[in-house]
Amino acid sequence: MLTIWDRTKGKQNVKAIASLGSMPNYLLSNNPNVKTLNDFTDKDRIAVPAAGVGFQSRTLQIETAKLFGSDNFKKFDNISVSLPHPDATSALIAGGSEISAHFSSPPFQYQELENPKVHKVLSSYDVLGGQATFNVLYTTQKFHDENPKTYKAFYDALAEAEKIIKADKPAAAKTYIDVEKSKLPLPLVEKIVSDPEIDFTVVPQRTFIYAEKLHELGVLKNKADSWKDFFFEEAHGGAGS
16 A cells, blocks of 8 residues: 555555554464574575565565665565465465465464464564554545545444444454355454454554655655555544554
8 A cells, every 4th residue: 555655646646544453464484493584594485475565575674674774675585485375374384395484464374373383483563563554445536535425434334343343253253254254263263353462443553654664665755754644534533653
């Protein structure tokens, strides 16, 4: 979203509508020798959904810059491979392939950690300093301005959904499985929904830190003065960041 905001600024002006919740993303490994980022070697391969450019890769780059300097922020791009989460999950659990690590996300990381050979190396929350938005919704300035009633109804529905989830998390988990026709076990979905690290909130959390770091690394050309620069005004009322 930040990349699209950056590249459409002054043109289509794409901005975020709301957060879809704060969720940690875990960098996991089945290599017992890998305890920290310093332990990765050229023989390791880190599976990510979009090598070099996706949320997981950008988060890894921010942490890499912190540890090895801004000039080396792409240090682990060389051992990163693009692989969809389900395939990466299967590879990490099975072992025996070149994939020795996976920068994962819910629900996949919970499935992987059920395997005793898989352990956590890093959390996106470690990188960003606490609970942070993972998914956002976004649209163009044109759609926002030309469809005020639709936009408001959509935003209000998201805010209502947040309240429904928080009011009864077991019911929310069951609804998810029913609506998605998901094959995930209900106890696993309940565990995810009830995880204290996860907050189903429309309020953005720590998105500005992300924008600030990516600008420092030269990934974003435009510098945001605040998180409100890349969120439409309907989201400005909460205690966002």
